[in-house]
Amino acid sequence: MATQTQKKPVLWQIDISHYAEKVRWALEYKGVDHVRRSLLPGTHIPIALAMTKGAKPTVPVLQLEGRAIGDSTEIIAALEAKYPEPPLYPIDAEERTRAIELEEWFDDNLGPQARLLPFYELIQEPEIFAEVAAKSVPGPLGKAKPVVGAYARAYTSVRWGANSDGEAEKARAGIATAFDKLEEELEKGNGEFIVGEHLSVADITAASLFYPVVVPPEGPLDPELPRPPALERFRQTLSDRRGYKWVEETFRKHRRRG
Numbered sequence: 378m379a380t381q382t383q384k385k386p387v388l389w390q391i392d393i394s395h396y397a398e399k400v401r402w403a404l405e406y407k408g409v410d411h412v413r414r415s416l417l418p419g420t421h422i423p424i425a426l427a428m429t430k431g432a433k434p435t436v437p438v439l440q441l442e443g444r445a446i447g448d449s450t451e452i453i454a455a456l457e458a459k460y461p462e463p464p465l466y467p468i469d470a471e472e473r474t475r476a477i478e479l480e481e482w483f484d485d486n487l488g489p490q491a492r493l494l495p496f497y498e499l500i501q502e503p504e505i506f507a508e509v510a511a512k513s514v515p516g517p518l519g520k521a522k523p524v525v526g527a528y529a530r531a532y533t534s535v536r537w538g539a540n541s542d543g544e545a546e547k548a549r550a551g552i553a554t555a556f557d558k559l560e561e562e563l564e565k566g567n568g569e570f571i572v573g574e575h576l577s578v579a580d581i582t583a584a585s586l587f588y589p590v591v592v593p594p595e596g597p598l599d600p601e602l603p604r605p606p607a608l609e610r611f612r613q614t615l616s617d618r619r620g621y622k623w624v625e626e627t628f629r630k631h632r633r634r635g
Contacts, residue, residue: 385411386412387413388440389436389437389439391416396437397437398597399453399582400437400449402585402632403453406465406576406631407456407465408460409456417518418529419536424436425447428440429446432447433447437452438452439452439455439456450481464577465581466577475579476578479579479582483583483586486551486555487551487586490547491555491589493537493544493548494611495589495608496533497539497540497541497544497548498604499529499533499605499608500534502605505604507522508522508526508602510522510525510526512599513598556620556621559623560623563619584628584632588628591625593632595632
């Protein structure tokens with residue numbers, strides 16, 4: 378477990394971000410006492426650029442011992458170096474390499490798709506999007522539901538092309554492919570962990586990045602919030618898959634909250 382330091386690490390984040398969830402999971406798994414600063418989507422870009430001296434245009438960013446570390450993968454690497462226990466990198470060299478490779482695969486191939494599709498379906502349902510957005514922004518902004526909803530639709534359309542039918546179709550295919558990959562990797566191991574006999578960076582990456590689709594109750598998104606009917610129909614086509622159930626179980630068993 379991490380010991381308390383004079384100055385706590387500070388995590389700059391967007392609350393509902395699945396990449397931020399990945400970092401929060403790592404921090405809490407390691408017992409790292411830290412402070413969180415939540416940002417309004419859009420405003421986070423210049424803040425991240427300023428903190429990282431132009432290196433990273435987005436959050437999460439972790440301020441740790443005078444450094445501002447951007448990118449969830451780099452943050453976890455820094456946490457492993459500073460707080461090695463309990464480890465998220467397997468001790469065995471071959472397993473460690475495989476876990477890091479899978480972290481990168483899910484970051485690149487699942488993360489963007491699992492973000493885009495829920496936003497696409499929310500754009501089709503403005504009232505639902507306004508409700509979800511109002512619950513997801515920091516401070517008193519949530520009280521201005523119509524304004525926040527309109528901003529969310531515009532921001533996600535411009536930032537990620539989340540209003541594109543073609544991109545949404547690619548996202549559905551990409552999510553299904555990611556479940557194929559997850560189930561293929563689970564077949565190689567004991568079925569509980571993707572790599573080795575213990576929770577690793579591969580597990581928290583895959584589970585965190587699938588959360589916007591699976592919506593486990595232990596995740597950052599309130600499962601009671603309304604969801605677009607089309608997204609619910611898509612989720613139902615996946616819900617009997619082994620990988621979907623693995624995400625639910627991994628959150629239930631291993632998502633420690635500080």
